[in-house]
Amino acid sequence: KLIIVITPTYRRPTRMADMTRMGNTLSHVKDLHWVVIEDGQAVVPQVERLLQRTGLNYTYLNAKTADGYPKRGWYQRTVALRFVRAHAKEMLGNLTKGVVYFGDDDNSYDVRLFTEYIRNVKKLGMWAVALVGGTAIESQNVVNGSVASYKVKWNPRRQFAVDMAGFAISLDVVLNTTAVFGKTCPRGLGAPETCLLEDMGLKKEDIEPFGYDKPSDREVYVWHTKSQQPKFDKAKVDVNGFFAENDRDVL
Template identity: 30%
Template sequence: MPEEYRKEQFPPKGVSNRNKGLEWIRKNARSGVIYFADDDNTYDLELFEEIRHTKRVSMFPVGLMPHLGVCTPVVEKGKLINFYCGWIGDRKFPIDMAGFAVSVEFLLTRPRAWVPFLAGYEETGFLVSLQPFEIPDIELLASNCTKILVWHTQTKENDEPAPVDLDTYGHTNLAKLGEIMM
C-alpha cells in the first residue's frame, strides 16, 4: 500500500495487490475469470463452477455481512432491481468484493479498469471503471441470487443480523436468502 494511504483512519485494503494482479492478467492472460478472493471468506466449490462461465460481470450473494446478514443483488422475476447491502452510500454497485467475478476477455477490452484507493468504494470504483458496463449487463448467478456460495467467516464477533423485511422484499430473492440465514 502506498505510504500516503497507510496514514488514513480507514485505509483502502488490498488495492495494490488487486491492481498488480490486474496488471499481470493484462500482460499474461487472454481468457479466464477474475475473482478477488479473500483469506477471511469460506467458499462453496459450486461458486467456482458457476463463475467459470462469466461472459462479462457476474454477481451473487455474500453471506454473514454485518447488520444485514447478506450483501446481494435484489432479484425479482429474474431481473436485478436493486442491491441489498449494509452500506450503500452513493455507490452505483453496492456489492461486496467477494460478490462478483469478471471475464478476462471483458477486462482486456477495458484498459482503464482498476481498483481505486478509496476505502469503501473499491468495488464500485472497479466496476464503474469497466465502462461501458451497466446494471442490465450483470449476469446473476447462484440460482438467481437465492443461494449463498461465499461466506465472510472472520473470527470477530458481530451483532445478529437484522431479519429481512418481508413486507418490502418478500417477492424477491431476499425471502429465500432470509430462510437460509435463519
C-alpha cells in the same frame, strides 16, 4: 474457461490457516490460476510451499502497499490486474476464455461458487455474500432475470452494491480496460467495488445474477468470514503481534 483468482495476503497469525482452507477449496477446481500477492517486502517461503502443495497453477508475487493506499489489499489487487493484463496469453494456454475473481484469504468458499457460478460468468456475474455489510446476507433483488436493486443494508445507492467476494468479471472486460483500484472510492463511501466496476465501463444492466433461479431453495456459496486476532501470551508477542522470530516463519 480459465478462472483467475486474485488474493491479497499478508502476515497475520491466522494467515496460514486461512490460506490452507482456501487452497483446499481451490484445489478441487480445474482450469484455475491462483494469483497471490504478498503485502510485504518479499514473498514468504511457507506460503510458496503451500501454493506448491495445492497442485494448482499459481503466481506468487510480492507488492508492499504503496504510500496513500488503504492497507486492505487495494494495491495488491491493482498489481495483480496489471500482471493479468501483461500475462493473460500464457495464463490461458489452450483455453480461449477467462474470468477474474477477487477472493480474499479469510473468506469461506463453497467449491460450487467456482464450478457453478464463476465458471459460467459471461461478462459480470454477481451473487449473494453472507456475513457482510452489517447484515446476514447481502444479495440482489432480481426481477425478470435482471438486478432491479440491491438487498443490502450499507449504502444501497451504489451502482454496484456488492462486496469483493460477490462478483466476477470476464477476462475480456479486464483486458479491454485499464481500470485498477485507486487510493480512494468516494462513490462507494470508501468501499472499492463500485469504483472498479464503474471504471471498467460496466452498467447495472450487465449484471448476470446467480443463485436466484430457484429463490425457494437458494443457498449462499460465499461467506465474508473475518479472521480474528487470537490472544497470545503478551510477553511472547512482538510488535507485529507474532511469537518469537522462529515461530514467525511457521505463521
